[in-house]
Amino acid sequence: MIRQVRQPFPARIIYPDAIFRIPGSGRKLFLTFDDGPDAVSTPLILDILRKKNVTATFFCTGKKVLDSPGLFARVASEGHTTGNHGYSHLNGLTTPVREYCSDIFRGRDITCSNLFRPPYGRLRLRQYKILERSMRIIFWDVMPYDFDLKLTAESSQTILRRNVRPGSVVVLHDTATSHSLAFLEDFISFSLDSGYAFAALDDSFLHR
Numbered sequence: 001m002i003r004q005v006r007q008p009f010p011a012r013i014i015y016p017d018a019i020f021r022i023p024g025s026g027r028k029l030f031l032t033f034d035d036g037p038d039a040v041s042t043p044l045i046l047d048i049l050r051k052k053n054v055t056a057t058f059f060c061t062g063k064k065v066l067d068s069p070g071l072f073a074r075v076a077s078e079g080h081t082t083g084n085h086g087y088s089h090l091n092g093l094t095t096p097v098r099e100y101c102s103d104i105f106r107g108r109d110i111t112c113s114n115l116f117r118p119p120y121g122r123l124r125l126r127q128y129k130i131l132e133r134s135m136r137i138i139f140w141d142v143m144p145y146d147f148d149l150k151l152t153a154e155s156s157q158t159i160l161r162r163n164v165r166p167g168s169v170v171v172l173h174d175t176a177t178s179h180s181l182a183f184l185e186d187f188i189s190f191s192l193d194s195g196y197a198f199a200a201l202d203d204s205f206l207h208r
Helices: 009-014 041-052 062-067 069-077 097-111 125-131 153-163 184-193
Strands: 028-036 057-060 081-084 169-173
Touching: 028 041, 041 069, 041 184, 057 062, 057 069, 062 069, 062 097, 069 081, 081 097, 097 125, 153 184
Parallel strands: 028 057, 028 169, 057 081
Antiparallel strands: none
16 A cells, blocks of 8 residues: 655645645644544643643544534643634545535634644645635645554654654644554654754744
């Protein structure tokens, strides 16, 4: 199986105003977490981030926010940025444009965020053009496949260590099946020891 650690180059042409990496941000890495908040993994991830004094960005689905409003509030209260991951995590390539955009707008209304990460990293050009009018679309620079049960946590961490670079937007998942918890603290320590700092995505970086 071929795994795309980085988004294929044509994506940067098809979605020219989307964010894949934050150049000019110095030796900073941007941790992001998709698919939460999750009652099992999100609190543990937050504990690690607080212990290491690191902030991140959580792209949440509207449905899960409604299921765990207190946990969503904790994410924001601890200094992390929250983003929109749609209401019900639809695949843009297999969902009609109107239905897809309606789901994304519903997610935005619940998360109160104009930062949007497309579920699965997939959306049609027409969807992109509609959504970019009012949202900042965020993809990623490094995907370690922490959700892939065919990979070990060690393999995912190796992908990260080999591929992060200044300005990398790293996508992880706060779900019960992700193995990001198994390597998150070690990866943060490795990165800090390598001279990196961590930051959440916010206007100071997104409007350079």
